[in-house]
Amino acid sequence: MSDEKLMILKLLEEGKISKEEALKLLQALESDSDESTANYSYTSNNKGKKHKKIHIHLDDDLEGSFENFGEKMDDFGRRMEDFGERFGEKMSHLGVRLAEKSMGFAEKILDFVEENIDVDSLSKYDSNSNYEKYEEVYNVEAPDNFSFLNFMAKNGKIYLSSWEEDTISVKASIRTLSKEYESRKPIMQVKKESSSISFFPKDIEKLMVELEVFVPSKHIDTIKVHTNNASIYVEDIKCNNLGCSTKNASIVLNNVNVNEETSCSTTNARIMCNSIIANHVLAVTKNAKVILDNAKLRGIETITTNSKIVVNNLIYDNLELIHLKTSNGKIEINGPIPPSIGVNFEAATTNGSIKTPFNMIYKEKIVGSNTKLSGKTSNYESCDKVISIKAYTTNDNIVITN
Incomplete structure (x- = not known):
């Protein structure tokens, strides 16, 4: 049985959707057409829960174990990408209510993987x-x-x-x-x-x-720091440029000070940046979260798939741009944006909402399940300092809170 069907049955079991809704979802997954199978106009905050466990067999063949793990995680990543594309496409025809039921499915799977599989245990003696x-x-x-x-x-x-x-x-x-x-x-x-x-x-x-x-x-x-199938943890470092790359494992930056470029690249695992000072941060992963907390930056660019992006408590003294992109996952920007700063805002999602705390002069374009919002805060032209915020996702919400 496919991952999507298991998720829908779990929603039904937990009472999050009715039998009729479950049937509509299952029919959508089985259908090869692009026709809409439902059209609901109200929303729900209920979330689905589905965990999938990846079994990794370790034996005396050390390299075989590493290769086996890497191959399984690479295959898992490909399946998650395929799942995200197929599931997102099918959900786009179900209307807002059922689409919101599907939000965060992929993220929940990856959360379970990260919480229950110690990637670094592969290297334990x-x-x-x-x-x-x-x-x-x-x-x-x-x-x-x-x-x-x-x-x-x-x-x-x-x-x-x-x-x-x-x-x-x-x-x-x-x-x-x-x-x-x-x-x-x-x-x-x-x-x-x-x-x-x-x-x-x-x-x-x-x-x-x-x-x-x-x-x-x-x-x-x-x-520069590089490994594979294992995590990278960097703390208390001062430099002009910092590059971290791995695959199938997380990257964590804590209390680093980088004058120019900071880049983090992985797959199938999260990237976390906490209490960092940097000029420009590029964080790229797949099928996992990107989280930034208490950062003082000039620019942020994050890209992931099938999971959320969370940005908390930024220091806006030097900040000029926040560009965030994911699919099938929520985007959150939390923490006060000083009222003296003008904001140029652009966001787009499908089957989700866009919420901001700004007084804005904006254009909103809604076509079917697609929503795009663009505009500027009412004080933009009179502000000495301005920033650009761009956020794009599918099948989930974009939320900015003060």
Whole structure:
């Protein structure tokens, strides 16, 4: 049975929809036509609940486990994308009431995955495994003129922070076959050039490398962090440019200060930014939330699918743009926007509503289940400071609150 049908049956079981409504939803999912099967004019705040568990089998084949996990998560991501497109398209023909019942389905599935599957547990040491655990520690003097740091792990998480020492400390926790390690050690490589230092593992097929990194607290130009199938956590870092990339695992930034560009890229897992100061933040994921809390920024661009985007308590001193895009998920901007700031606003959704606290001069265009709102606050022309807010989603609401 498809994910969509299971979700509808769960709604029926919980009393969130009637038998007649469930039948209409099921008929819509089974229909290959684009004809509308219902037309309701009132709304509901009821939400559906559906959790799906992904079973990951771990065995003695370490690389097989990682590859198996990566393949399953990639396949899950593809199915979620396909589900989002198909379900969103079919919901668009059901009218507002039933469409609102469908809101957040994909997000609830992904929430369950994130809460119940510890991706990083793939890298935990099993005493019964044929793979042994090793540790390599590196302390590298940081030259005065260095400007670029690059850290790469493999199938293991990365923790990055700063300290008061003048050295770069890297502790690598490694899992591999003992014969592989003995013939290839050390596993980590350190590459120094005139103004850059890179830490990365040798190209070994069956390998897990997890990194714990501390860099000098002084300002650094560019830091890049990359792994796969494991999370990235960065805190207390100052630099001009910060790039974090992984897949199938989360990225968390906490108390970072970035003068220029901050980019975060993952899939099938959330991105969270808390108490950060930055010029421009780009956060891109799929099938998972993007959450920003207490951030002082000049610009924000976030893109995800099948999940929500939440922005809380921004500091508007330097903020110029907020551009948010998702599908099948809610967009929320919470926290007071100073009345002295003019807002240029554009938002669009299907089967959802758009709510703002602004006194606006606006244009609203409603065609079927599609709603687009654009305009400016009434004080826009007289304000010394203005910002651009753009928000786009499908099958859910866009809400701005003070």
